[in-house]
Amino acid sequence: MTASELISFARGAPSLDIVDVSGLKAAADAALTNDPGGALGYGTAIGYPPLRKYLAERHGVAEEQVLVTNGSMQADAFLFDELVKPGQPVIVERPTYDRTLLGLRQRDADVRPVSLAVDGIDVEELAGLLEGGLRPTFAHVIPNFQNPAGYTLSLAKRTRLLELAEQYDFVIFEDDPYVQIRFAGEPLPTMLELDEGRGRVVYASSFSKTVAPGVRVGYIVGPAELVAKVRVRATNTYISPNMFAQAVVHRFCVDGGLERSIATVNAALAERVQTLCDALSKHLPDAKFTAPEGGYFMWVELPEGVDVAKLLPAAEERGVTFVKGTDFLLDGGERTMRLAYSGVRADQIEEGVSRLADALASLA
Amino acid sequence: MTASELISFARGAPSLDIVDVSGLKAAADAALTNDPGGALGYGTAIGYPPLRKYLAERHGVAEEQVLVTNGSMQADAFLFDELVKPGQPVIVERPTYDRTLLGLRQRDADVRPVSLAVDGIDVEELAGLLEGGLRPTFAHVIPNFQNPAGYTLSLAKRTRLLELAEQYDFVIFEDDPYVQIRFAGEPLPTMLELDEGRGRVVYASSFSKTVAPGVRVGYIVGPAELVAKVRVRATNTYISPNMFAQAVVHRFCVDGGLERSIATVNAALAERVQTLCDALSKHLPDAKFTAPEGGYFMWVELPEGVDVAKLLPAAEERGVTFVKGTDFLLDGGERTMRLAYSGVRADQIEEGVSRLADALASLA
Known part of the structure; x- marks a missing residue:
């Protein structure tokens, strides 16, 4: 993986490897x-x-x-x-x-x-x-x-x-x-x-x-x-x-x-969620989240004072992206983000979270 | 072909034999x-x-x-x-x-x-x-x-x-x-x-x-x-x-x-139009129409006094259907009909027109 490869936690779409x-x-x-x-x-x-x-x-x-x-x-x-x-x-x-x-x-x-x-x-x-x-x-x-x-x-x-x-x-x-x-x-x-x-x-x-x-x-x-x-x-x-x-x-x-495909998707996403939770605990220990039991998305709350409107461009400069929590609300949510793990391979996740942590540190 | 088989000049859709x-x-x-x-x-x-x-x-x-x-x-x-x-x-x-x-x-x-x-x-x-x-x-x-x-x-x-x-x-x-x-x-x-x-x-x-x-x-x-x-x-x-x-x-x-398909469709529809024109001239000599140079449809004008609202049920009783000209107008068109030749096989056309002629005769 090169630093120039964008790691996207933004799109709620499956990676091609889990499509039959x-x-x-x-x-x-x-x-x-x-x-x-x-x-x-x-x-x-x-x-x-x-x-x-x-x-x-x-x-x-x-x-x-x-x-x-x-x-x-x-x-x-x-x-x-x-x-x-x-x-x-x-x-x-x-x-x-x-x-x-x-x-x-x-x-x-x-x-x-x-x-x-x-x-x-x-x-x-x-x-x-x-x-x-x-x-x-x-x-x-x-x-x-x-x-x-x-x-x-x-x-x-x-x-x-x-x-x-x-x-x-x-x-x-x-x-x-x-x-x-x-x-x-x-x-x-x-x-x-x-x-x-x-x-x-x-x-x-x-x-x-x-x-x-x-x-x-x-x-x-x-x-x-x-x-x-x-x-x-x-x-x-x-x-x-x-x-x-x-x-x-x-x-x-x-x-x-259909049944085969669901089994493939679920096995892959279970692994990705585990990897994502581990990476967040390691690189962003102050972030709050609940490990989902299914689906594509995890909601992450960052520490008081973080503004995702500033975090997102800093993240994108470092080759990682996500969707700001504010996009899903009529108001509020300035320190929240949605991480989609459906479209990233497991081997990209830790690097992606590490880049997010770098971006967050750059704002301090 | 049995008398019970409906011959439809109604639907602007291709018959399956001309789909690749x-x-x-x-x-x-x-x-x-x-x-x-x-x-x-x-x-x-x-x-x-x-x-x-x-x-x-x-x-x-x-x-x-x-x-x-x-x-x-x-x-x-x-x-x-x-x-x-x-x-x-x-x-x-x-x-x-x-x-x-x-x-x-x-x-x-x-x-x-x-x-x-x-x-x-x-x-x-x-x-x-x-x-x-x-x-x-x-x-x-x-x-x-x-x-x-x-x-x-x-x-x-x-x-x-x-x-x-x-x-x-x-x-x-x-x-x-x-x-x-x-x-x-x-x-x-x-x-x-x-x-x-x-x-x-x-x-x-x-x-x-x-x-x-x-x-x-x-x-x-x-x-x-x-x-x-x-x-x-x-x-x-x-x-x-x-x-x-x-x-x-x-x-x-x-x-x-695409080019092959167009050639197939056009050859088939040219034959159907010819057959339809011949059948109309034979069975409905008072009907007026212009042979189309392409497409799916022919517009037919029936003699003065015909009401397609009455003709259609009589036609359907005899196993043939079409769309009333009045459906395509805000007003008028009572003696007109649209005949689609895209969805009928050439061998159904003369029988269909003959049934239409029977239906028309029944109204006299």
């Missing part, structure tokens, strides 16, 4: 052999029907409750278009995914951030707001290995959130792209499952983290009536999403590629 | 071998860079003037979002593509249809409107083998339209998915070319008709400033379009698949 390129080649060949008409025809806005069926079975819902999109960002965009009413409040986690904040603000939502703890959104802070009269349209929650924090919503809080949704009549937008990237601890039920068909939850996920981002396959699961409305929007926007990519992803899944 | 499935298999394998990182990573909203470069070269423009999308409907949606101002007039052809009408009306454009002749939009009718004070934001024109009419804009009218755009300061939205599906006559220059970089034209096209619809690859070419604005919209909507499908289409093109 040969498995996807085989899946492409098989999809075009088995169902050329389905893979290459227009199709409809619900997505590739066998993939929709596969997802409905996986989530234990009716097919009418599933719609497959061009990545889950597109799913979010359709849902925001459908659900956001200008000036009406929506709940988000503080911090949350920067593109979620942008999407909500562009649609003139009244964005109300609620504190995020290591075990997820502060449901009692939310309960206080609701008791005080706040009536949100929906609460956007990333329950597993949250972006940017890496934290996971506890079972008790999932249940409480559903109770609040029922009591105060709002929708839970369960944004769950990382659910299968768990490499420690025990899986928790989704709020979609816990809701048991009451229709309080709209769920979005993706194959970007389990198969590859470039296939751009995401999906929503929700009440059939809401999904039907999104279908109309999708039809009017693009007639149909990418049938070819969805047919390949379907074939990859049913041929066992 | 094995060429696409080879392209998928090659794309994943040669550029797995590019095909499977997130990429950016401009699309797969080598495909963008290929398109820029083909159209003789700078790369910054090109953006590749998830099909050209998505390109249209971004452009409408960017260009349409609620209440402001836009020009369309009468008749025009039903989804264009829908997209413009959903954005509250003041839609002003201008008559379409066999040689394209009536530029003198448009000139009259402009002289009368109409100031459209843009004119949407499908210059080659128009949907639904199958007509092509003459060179003289292309030049005149550009003059009017310059004189009255409006944009020409040149919507050109069928340009390469020419099986008779001589190709004409695009208005994008004739504009010679003055920035009066934004051009949209697609690989749906030359490669396959299911790959959902479309694109725009326009002034760099407009393309940059669309890029921001695209980033906020889906981060990036389908890199995998675009990498496969790029490989298919550079390996010669």
Whole structure:
């Protein structure tokens, strides 16, 4: 590794070594052999029907409750278009995914951030707001290995959130792209499952983290009536999403590629998290963090007085980059940063953290 | 062929026999071998860079003037979002593509249809409107083998339209998915070319008709400033379009698949048009039509007194379907229909037209 090679803790994307390129080649060949008409025809806005069926079975819902999109960002965009009413409040986690904040603000939502703890959104802070009269349209929650924090919503809080949704009549937008990237601890039920068909939850996920981002396959699961409305929007926007990519992803899944790929990704990310924690303890002993049990991201709090707006250029001068915590907040977060370990090789991590430590020292 | 087999002149989609499935298999394998990182990573909203470069070269423009999308409907949606101002007039052809009408009306454009002749939009009718004070934001024109009419804009009218755009300061939205599906006559220059970089034209096209619809690859070419604005919209909507499908289409093109595919499609469609014209002359001698020189569609005018709203159910009872001309117009067109010959095999055509004739006779 040369000093000139940039080590990026910035991008929430997998390194190519954990993508199953040969498995996807085989899946492409098989999809075009088995169902050329389905893979290459227009199709409809619900997505590739066998993939929709596969997802409905996986989530234990009716097919009418599933719609497959061009990545889950597109799913979010359709849902925001459908659900956001200008000036009406929506709940988000503080911090949350920067593109979620942008999407909500562009649609003139009244964005109300609620504190995020290591075990997820502060449901009692939310309960206080609701008791005080706040009536949100929906609460956007990333329950597993949250972006940017890496934290996971506890079972008790999932249940409480559903109770609040029922009591105060709002929708839970369960944004769950990382659910299968768990490499420690025990899986928790989704709020979609816990809701048991009451229709309080709209769920979005993706194959970007389990198969590859470039296939751009995401999906929503929700009440059939809401999904039907999104279908109309999708039809009017693009007639149909990418049938070819969805047919390949379907074939990859049913041929066992998905499970193999998840095992590969999780083994690699577990190693990277361990290496990252060790390197932080060694080079930045004053930094505070919680080792994630899955996902792509770790949230790091630096000592009092650090300003990440100054740290970032100093870091980039030294060949390492990250995303400032302030990007994920409407205000505050000046001494926080998001470190993505999904796109770095394990052998780059210690060097990257050492460069970060150098950058921090240069500011003193 | 059994009587129960529906013969569809409705859908503007290719039959599977004219899609190069094995060429696409080879392209998928090659794309994943040669550029797995590019095909499977997130990429950016401009699309797969080598495909963008290929398109820029083909159209003789700078790369910054090109953006590749998830099909050209998505390109249209971004452009409408960017260009349409609620209440402001836009020009369309009468008749025009039903989804264009829908997209413009959903954005509250003041839609002003201008008559379409066999040689394209009536530029003198448009000139009259402009002289009368109409100031459209843009004119949407499908210059080659128009949907639904199958007509092509003459060179003289292309030049005149550009003059009017310059004189009255409006944009020409040149919507050109069928340009390469020419099986008779001589190709004409695009208005994008004739504009010679003055920035009066934004051009949209697609690989749906030359490669396959299911790959959902479309694109725009326009002034760099407009393309940059669309890029921001695209980033906020889906981060990036389908890199995998675009990498496969790029490989298919550079390996010669595109030219082979165009030759196959055009040979097949030339035969179908001939068969369709012969069948219409035989079974529906009073129908009026102009044999298209390319594309997917033929516009047919039935005798005075026919109502396609009654003809369509009678036709469907007899195992044949089409799209009513009224779907492509804000008003009028009661005795017109669009026959798509792209999705029917040549051996189905005479039987389909014979069923149409039966249906028509049943209404008398």
